[in-house]
Amino acid sequence: MLMKKRMYLNAFEMNCVGHQSPGLWTHPNDQSSRYKEANYWIELAQILEKYEYDAVFLADVLGVYDVYGGDDKTSLKEATQVPINDPMFVIPLMAHVTKHLGFGVTASVTHEHPYLFARKMTTLDHLTEGRIGWNIVTSYLASAALNMGKDQPLRHEERYAIAEEFVQVCYKLWEGSWEDGAVVRDRKSRTFTHGERVHPIEHKGKYFEVPGIHLCEPSAQRTPVLFQAGASPSGRSFATKHAEFIFIGAPTIQAAKVFTSRIREETVINGRDPNDVKIITMITPIVAETTEEAQAKYDEYVAHSSYEGALALFGGWTGVDLSSFDPDDEVQYVENDAIRSTLESFTTIDPTRKWTIREIAHSIGIGGMGTATVGTKEEVADELERWMDEADVDGFNLAYALAHDTFEQFGREVIPILKERGRRGKRVEGSFRHQAFGKGDDLPPYHPAKHYYNRIHTVKTN
Amino acid sequence: MLMKKRMYLNAFEMNCVGHQSPGLWTHPNDQSSRYKEANYWIELAQILEKYEYDAVFLADVLGVYDVYGGDDKTSLKEATQVPINDPMFVIPLMAHVTKHLGFGVTASVTHEHPYLFARKMTTLDHLTEGRIGWNIVTSYLASAALNMGKDQPLRHEERYAIAEEFVQVCYKLWEGSWEDGAVVRDRKSRTFTHGERVHPIEHKGKYFEVPGIHLCEPSAQRTPVLFQAGASPSGRSFATKHAEFIFIGAPTIQAAKVFTSRIREETVINGRDPNDVKIITMITPIVAETTEEAQAKYDEYVAHSSYEGALALFGGWTGVDLSSFDPDDEVQYVENDAIRSTLESFTTIDPTRKWTIREIAHSIGIGGMGTATVGTKEEVADELERWMDEADVDGFNLAYALAHDTFEQFGREVIPILKERGRRGKRVEGSFRHQAFGKGDDLPPYHPAKHYYNRIHTVKTN
Numbered sequence: 018m019l020m021k022k023r024m025y026l027n028a029f030e031m032n033c034v035g036h037q038s039p040g041l042w043t044h045p046n047d048q049s050s051r052y053k054e055a056n057y058w059i060e061l062a063q064i065l066e067k068y069e070y071d072a073v074f075l076a077d078v079l080g081v082y083d084v085y086g087g088d089d090k091t092s093l094k095e096a097t098q099v100p101i102n103d104p105m106f107v108i109p110l111m112a113h114v115t116k117h118l119g120f121g122v123t124a125s126v127t128h129e130h131p132y133l134f135a136r137k138m139t140t141l142d143h144l145t146e147g148r149i150g151w152n153i154v155t156s157y158l159a160s161a162a163l164n165m166g167k168d169q170p171l172r173h174e175e176r177y178a179i180a181e182e183f184v185q186v187c188y189k190l191w192e193g194s195w196e197d198g199a200v201v202r203d204r205k206s207r208t209f210t211h212g213e214r215v216h217p218i219e220h221k222g223k224y225f226e227v228p229g230i231h232l233c234e235p236s237a238q239r240t241p242v243l244f245q246a247g248a249s250p251s252g253r254s255f256a257t258k259h260a261e262f263i264f265i266g267a268p269t270i271q272a273a274k275v276f277t278s279r280i281r282e283e284t285v286i287n288g289r290d291p292n293d294v295k296i297i298t299m300i301t302p303i304v305a306e307t308t309e310e311a312q313a314k315y316d317e318y319v320a321h322s323s324y325e326g327a328l329a330l331f332g333g334w335t336g337v338d339l340s341s342f343d344p345d346d347e348v349q350y351v352e353n354d355a356i357r358s359t360l361e362s363f364t365t366i367d368p369t370r371k372w373t374i375r376e377i378a379h380s381i382g383i384g385g386m387g388t389a390t391v392g393t394k395e396e397v398a399d400e401l402e403r404w405m406d407e408a409d410v411d412g413f414n415l416a417y418a419l420a421h422d423t424f425e426q427f428g429r430e431v432i433p434i435l436k437e438r439g440r441r442g443k444r445v446e447g448s449f450r451h452q453a454f455g456k457g458d459d460l461p462p463y464h465p466a467k468h469y470y471n472r473i474h475t476v477k478t479n
Numbered sequence: 480m481l482m483k484k485r486m487y488l489n490a491f492e493m494n495c496v497g498h499q500s501p502g503l504w505t506h507p508n509d510q511s512s513r514y515k516e517a518n519y520w521i522e523l524a525q526i527l528e529k530y531e532y533d534a535v536f537l538a539d540v541l542g543v544y545d546v547y548g549g550d551d552k553t554s555l556k557e558a559t560q561v562p563i564n565d566p567m568f569v570i571p572l573m574a575h576v577t578k579h580l581g582f583g584v585t586a587s588v589t590h591e592h593p594y595l596f597a598r599k600m601t602t603l604d605h606l607t608e609g610r611i612g613w614n615i616v617t618s619y620l621a622s623a624a625l626n627m628g629k630d631q632p633l634r635h636e637e638r639y640a641i642a643e644e645f646v647q648v649c650y651k652l653w654e655g656s657w658e659d660g661a662v663v664r665d666r667k668s669r670t671f672t673h674g675e676r677v678h679p680i681e682h683k684g685k686y687f688e689v690p691g692i693h694l695c696e697p698s699a700q701r702t703p704v705l706f707q708a709g710a711s712p713s714g715r716s717f718a719t720k721h722a723e724f725i726f727i728g729a730p731t732i733q734a735a736k737v738f739t740s741r742i743r744e745e746t747v748i749n750g751r752d753p754n755d756v757k758i759i760t761m762i763t764p765i766v767a768e769t770t771e772e773a774q775a776k777y778d779e780y781v782a783h784s785s786y787e788g789a790l791a792l793f794g795g796w797t798g799v800d801l802s803s804f805d806p807d808d809e810v811q812y813v814e815n816d817a818i819r820s821t822l823e824s825f826t827t828i829d830p831t832r833k834w835t836i837r838e839i840a841h842s843i844g845i846g847g848m849g850t851a852t853v854g855t856k857e858e859v860a861d862e863l864e865r866w867m868d869e870a871d872v873d874g875f876n877l878a879y880a881l882a883h884d885t886f887e888q889f890g891r892e893v894i895p896i897l898k899e900r901g902r903r904g905k906r907v908e909g910s911f912r913h914q915a916f917g918k919g920d921d922l923p924p925y926h927p928a929k930h931y932y933n934r935i936h937t938v939k940t941n
Contacts, residue, residue: 032602034671043666050664050671053605053696055575079595081692089674089692096671100662100696102602110571110606113517132626133541133590140494140564143515144572164594164691200562202512204505207785209496209512209558212551229626230543230551234515234562323669 023442024405024435025295025412025453027121028065028424029387031076032104034096037301037385037416039330040323042096049420053102055110061421062111065118068428069444071452072119072150073111074244074414075104079128080161084332085325086340089160095326098333105137112145119449121150121244121262126179128165131186132227138241139191139233147237147448147458152244153259155180155252158333177251182222184259184466189218191239193469194231210234216473238458240466242449257283258465261450262295264414266386273298273408281409293454293461295411298404299387301418302397302427315383315391318418322382324375331381344375384416394430401431402440485904486867486897487757487874487915489583490527490886491849493538494566496558499763499847499878501792502785504558511882515564517572523883524573527580530890531906533914534581534612535573536706536876537566541590542623546794547787548802551622557788560795567599574607581911583612583706583724588641590627593648594689600703601653601695609699609910609920614706615721617642617714620795639713644684646721646928651680653701654922655931656693672696678935700920702928704911719745720927723912724757726876728848731831735760735870743871755916755923757873760866761849763880764859764889777845777853780880784844786837793843806837846878856892863893864902 034049035042042050051057065073081099083089092099108120120141124134141149155176162170171179199214220227245260246252256263263280267273281291303318305311328339348371372380383389390400404410417423435441445451448458460466496511497504504512513519527535543561545551554561570582582603586596603611617638624632633641661676682689707722708714718725725742729735743753765780767773790801810833834842845851852862866872879885897903907913910920922928 040669042664042671043669045666053602053698055571055606059575079694081694089677091674093672093674093677094670099694100657100672101598101694102605103599106568106571106599106602106606109517109568110575113521113572113575128592128595130590130627136563137565137568140515140568143564144517144568160691164689165592166688204507207502207505208556209504210555210562212553212555215551215555226628227626229622232541232543232561232563236515 021439022405022411024401024440025297026070026432027072027074027297027412027414028061028070029074029076029299029414029416030061030420031098032102032107033098033100036076036098036420037299037387038318038322038383038418039095039097039326039385040382041318041321041418044318044321044419046422047419048422055107058107058110059114061424062115062118064421064425064428066115068424068432069441070118070424070428071412072121072449074121074150074152075107075123076152077101077104077123077154078158078161079125080158080164082158082329082333083160084336084338085329087338091325091329095323095329097323097326097329105141108141108149109144112148117444117446117452119148119150119242119452120145121152121242123152123154125154126183127155127171127176128161131183131225132190135187135190136232138187139231139236142236142238142241143233147450149238150242150244150262150449152246153180153184155255173249173251177255179224180255182224186218186220186222186225186227188240188466189220189469190227190231191235192466193473194218195235196473197235200234218469237448238450239470240460242453253280253283256280257289257294258287261293261453261460262297265296265298265410267298267408268388270404270408273404273410277409288463290461293464295453296409297412297414298408298410299384299414299416300401300404301384301387301389301416302423302431303383303389303391303418304394304397304426304430306393308392308396311391311393311396315389318383319379322379324378324382327378327381328374330385331377334386339374339377342374344373344378346374348372348374348377383418387414387416389418394434397427397431398434398438401435402438405440483901484867484873486863486902487759488532488894489534489536489759489874489876490523490532491536491538491761491876491878492523492882493560494564494569495560495562498538498560498882499761499849500780500784500845500880501557501559501788501847502844503780503783503880506780506783506881508884509881510884517569520569520572521576523886524577524580526883526887526890528577530886530894531903532580532886532890532894533874534583534911536583536612536614537569537585538614539563539566539585539616540620540623541587542620542626544620544791544795545622546798546800547791549800553787553791557785557791559785559788559791567603570603570611571606574610579906579908579914581610581612581704581914582607583614583704585614585616587616588645589617589633589638590623593645593687594652597649597652598694600649601693601698604698604700604703605695609912611700612704612706612724612911614708615642615646617717635711635713639717641686642717644686648680648682648684648687648689650702650928651682651931652689652693653697654928655935656680657697658935659697662696699910700912701932702922704915715742715745718742719751719756720749723755723915724759727758727760727872729760729870730850732866732870735866735872739871750925752923755926757915758871759874759876760870760872761846761876761878762863762866763846763849763851763878764885764893765845765851765853765880766856766859766888766892768855770854770858773853773855773858777851780845781841784841786840786844789840789843790836792847793839796848801836801839804836806835806840808836810834810836810839845880849876849878851880856896859889859893860896860900863897864900867902
């Protein structure tokens with residue numbers, strides 16, 4: 018029997034209420050209203066560690082969803098990703114109560130300076146003992162851009178040009194400033210660091226100038242594990258060059274297969290081993306004793322979900338305001354080409370069948386941009402295996418319907434089945450990257466970041 | 480007998496090695512080489528909480544000390560505040576193992592956007608349950624400015640103009656966006672937030688434009704406890720308008736008295752109650768069984784301290800490179816007016832007597848910009864009382880000679896004496912601000928930040 022590929026399992030979270038399930042905070046079993054308490058995050062980390070999830074991935078957004086109905090009132094009432102706290106500060110808390118769990122955190126390259134951002138990531142890699150990952154985000158809401166002093170979001174191409182230079186600056190700081198062995202902490206010779214083994218990066222680019230050294234000594238991974246979600250061609254090109262985890266969203270296995278094939282191809286074209294990239298899709302698991310009970314549970318969740326909250330999220334993601342349509346309007350009858358084509362290209366809406374606005378809202382209402390899988394624990398495990406085998410994904414960003422109920426139940430009931438079926442492999446000790454790829458803490462030598470590492474480690478310096 | 484004023488005790492730290500005591504990381508009892516481990520900070524927090532310190536104050540710097548000798552090699556060898564990690568991420572860890580300890584953290588207004596910075600502080604105020612403070616910093620090293628894409632640090636006046644607008648934007652977000660009671664978390668009516676009670680701040684200034692709402696719901700304190708160190712006239716004017724804690728540095732009680740009188744006067748001129756401002760000076764306590772043993776301990780510390788590391792710090796603080804002078808040169812014989820006047824105005828150098836370069840290095844070597852007090856536990860307590868009574872300070876930023884030894888010993892031996900002498904008052908429960916000032920979690924109504932709070936709470940909105 019062929020050894021099966023390990024199914025990678027991320028819990029998908031955000032420092033807000035109801036993340037991908039708008040309105041479900043009203044369910045009596047949901048905990049996400051407690052998002053601002055330290056214990057909410059510590060409890061989550063303990064659940065994820067107990068059931069051997071691989072990582073928790075923290076999304077973020079810097080603006081408000083204010084397209085639906087033309088203002089932010091719906092989002093505020095329904096708590097659709099507003100209020101939202103900074104995701105980075107909960108990571109040290111979660112790391113401290115875990116040994117294995119990896120942490121992916123979203124940070125935009127358009128709002129921070131790489132010199133300070135690099136220090137943040139290194140600090141977190143130190144505090145987590147090598148378990149930090151960075152989701153490189155280039156896009157943002159118009160409402161965020163406005164508050165950062167920009168009249169409108171940057172054009173797509175410019176965003177990627179900035180992103181490219183931003184990551185290069187970070188790579189130089191993380192990989193090309195402090196040599197291995199520069200820090201000796203030698204009390205006897207009174208030498209903490211060999212200064213001649215720490216190099217200024219001398220970066221002078223179009224968007225950034227950073228002449229100096231990195232402020233931090235190297236952490237276990239140096240460069241955090243790199244995540245990216247790249248649906249557009251320039252996004253995909255960026256992701257297949259840099260990212261170790263690539264997020265996709267797809268309503269069906271067939272649709273996902275198209276994405277994964279393209280990503281695998283482009284990864285090879287970019288000179289990388291296709292096994293160095295894990296492709297992750299989003300799924301919300303709804304599990305019960307019987308198929309019927311699972312469906313009843315799903316229906317109960319839909320009853321708690323928010324039609325308007327879902328369309329507020331949809332508005333933010335697509336720029337399309339569906340507030341004037343009737344819930345029973347079918348997408349193909351929407352008499353506006355721009356709206357129809359946006360709807361049809363929206364990755365969670367299966368284009369092979371008709372959708373009403375209400376159905377769109379229900380679909381987003383449970384699991385947001387991802388699809389929901391509903392059934393017994395065996396049926397859900399079957400479905401995840403099918404996605405791996407047929408769509409060629411490496412694992413899942415699991416969104417919750419109810420926090421922390423969804424993660425607790427999936428961990429208790431489904432993960433053991435996946436283990437029995439040989440889908441979870443052997444647990445590896447070590448850094449986030451080593452646990453995921455089994456080849457040590459560092460990026461592979463041919464990753465673009467390693468160019469800067471190689472430069473200071475092979476050339477003899479004074 | 481008159482009720483004595485409570486002596487406020489801050490532990491002064493930084494996310495680096497040997498903070499204010501360059502070279503003392505070489506002492507066998509020093510722990511600060513462990514600065515990058517989570518447990519280093521958790522142990523510190525537990526010590527401070529056990530002995531009832533009021534707060535921990537985290538300094539920060541965004542560049543390297545590269546004036547001494549013209550490069551950063553001395554600083555790297557001696558680990559004088561390089562490497563340095565981000566201070567904010569250790570706060571959630573320390574907060575989680577404490578109930579009372581306050582947290583002051585340094586953040587510069589010249590490197591961050593207030594829209595995102597405000598979210599960070601609110602997130603930390605939530606996670607610490609109302610125990611966050613912000614040290615507002617405007618200045619920075621030339622080496623930091625260079626790496627942020629600026630040819631040189633901004634002029635003093637412009638720095639304060641930016642700082643003024645920066646804090647106004649933050650005040651608007653913290654105080655003037657979300658009304659009390661806007662967030663209801665009401666499952667029954669499916670209302671998380673009453674949208675009509677959340678207000679866009681519509682800020683349009685010279686440096687920032689922030690039209691939108693704050694991303695976070697209000698935290699216990701809304702505005703963090705405000706710290707500032709303002710030695711210059713524009714610094715003092717800013718501090719006496721905004722700050723609740725003002726840091727001073729002075730070599731003698733007489734010199735400190737001059738600062739405190741000026742600060743008290745200007746606080747009143749700015750329309751504030753002088754009791755709303757606590758003035759804090761920096762001191763490093765060296766305690767032993769007998770006076771002689773304390774002096775011997777001090778000498779042992781000096782032997783471990785770094786002459787060159789001290790002058791590297793001095794170079795960064797003043798811009799003056801003393802590397803070409805002889806250790807026995809006396810300050811008044813330094814044949815350079817600019818250097819002499821810088822030395823004479825440097826607050827830790829008592830101008831009433833002659834200093835050699837070596838003496839300056841020794842003075843900075845133990846406790847940096849602050850003065851050291853050396854003696855038995857009673858003598859150290861006496862000295863702290865004298866500073867309070869004669870210099871009119873409200874308390875101390877205690878720097879460590881050895882981490883965590885200095886804080887542990889001072890807590891175990893000196894704090895009980897201060898308690899017995901009625902200098903520590905009664906411990907109050909609650910937020911950082913309430914513990915410090917005893918008037919609740921909020922800033923006083925006449926503080927400039929409260930203008931924005933009053934605006935949305937008294938005027939009837941649609």
